[in-house]
Amino acid sequence: MEGICYSLRDAFESFPLDSFGIKEIRVTGGVAKSQLWAEILANVLNKTIYPIESTDGAVYGAAMLAGLGLEVFTAEKLRDNACLNAGKAVNPSSDANLYQQYYSLFQSLHAQVTPSFAALSQILSEDE
Numbered sequence: 001m002e003g004i005c006y007s008l009r010d011a012f013e014s015f016p017l018d019s020f021g022i023k024e025i026r027v028t029g030g031v032a033k034s035q036l037w038a039e040i041l042a043n044v045l046n047k048t049i050y051p052i053e054s055t056d057g058a059v060y061g062a063a064m065l066a067g068l069g070l071e072v073f074t075a076e077k078l079r080d081n082a083c084l085n086a087g088k089a090v091n092p093s094s095d096a097n098l099y100q101q102y103y104s105l106f107q108s109l110h111a112q113v114t115p116s117f118a119a120l121s122q123i124l125s126e127d128e
Contacts, residue, residue: 001037002099005044006106012045026050026086028058038090043099050086 012025025047031037032051042049067073 001040002044002102003106005037005041006103008041009044009103010107010110024048024050024086026052028052028056028061032087035090039093040099042090042092043096044103046092046096046100048089048091050089053087 025045027038027041027049028051031041031049038049038051068075
């Protein structure tokens, strides 16, 4: 679970959320259904997250990103969208500091194993 959350953090850090005026993070799927997973993600991101009540979160998320990219609507319009009602906020806990230390280790390990995955990919492609 932590590995997935750390990978999500990598994605969040490469996406300029602040430039879109995004102030909160809403989640769906497994994270929204599991209190433990929501707590881990809040700690890894060191941000409050809000599970959404809709079961169609992935569809809404894809549409939102497309709409933002095409400037069809603004982040404020999305925030006020009633179909994405947020559930109870999940705040980072005192464990967030420990997760920040683990994230640094995750980044270091990820950088070390990336060449191995490239080599594995090469071997597998030769085998085809």
